[in-house]
Structures are given as C-alpha cells and as structure tokens.
Ligand code: SF4
C-alpha cells in the first residue's frame with residue numbers, strides 16, 4: 001500500500017521473510033513490494049516489519065498514496 005523499496009536494496013531477503021502478507025517478492029537487482037498486498041502491517045504488534053528489519057538505510061521508505 002504505502003511502502004516501497006528503493007535502489008539502495010542489496011537483496012538480502014530479510015524483508016521478504018519478515019512480511020506477514022507475502023507482499024515482498026524477489027527481484028533483480030532490487031526487491032519489490034506489491035502495493036495491493038501490503039497492508040502496512042496493520043494489526044501487527046510493533047508496526048511495519050520490513051522497514052526496521054532492513055539493514056540498508058533508505059532501502060525501504062514510506063510513500064503516501066499518490
Ligand atoms: S509494511 Fe508490512 S505488509 Fe507491508 S511490505 Fe512491509 S512487512 Fe509487508
């Protein structure tokens with residue numbers, strides 16, 4: 001829905017494994033978040049999982065709906 005992966009992604013796979021809605025898919029060279037599948041981790045304790053688990057600063061960013 002509102003998180004996107006930027007070209008700072010190093011394809012480490014952490015966010016794909018952590019995502020509760022299987023919204024993240026492998027890509028080359030960067031991973032991708034399916035905006036329709038991502039629900040911003042609604043209902044997940046602690047909030048969005050992908051962004052805090054990502055080791056690369058700026059690789060996952062919040063992008064409000066256009
Ligand atoms: S915010 Fe949550 S549901 Fe959306 S991509 Fe990240 S981990 Fe998956």
Ligand code: SF4
Pocket residue numbers: 005008009010011012013014015016031053054055056059060
């Ligand atoms: S956790 Fe960050 S660096 Fe790793 S695959 Fe996801 S976006 Fe890329």
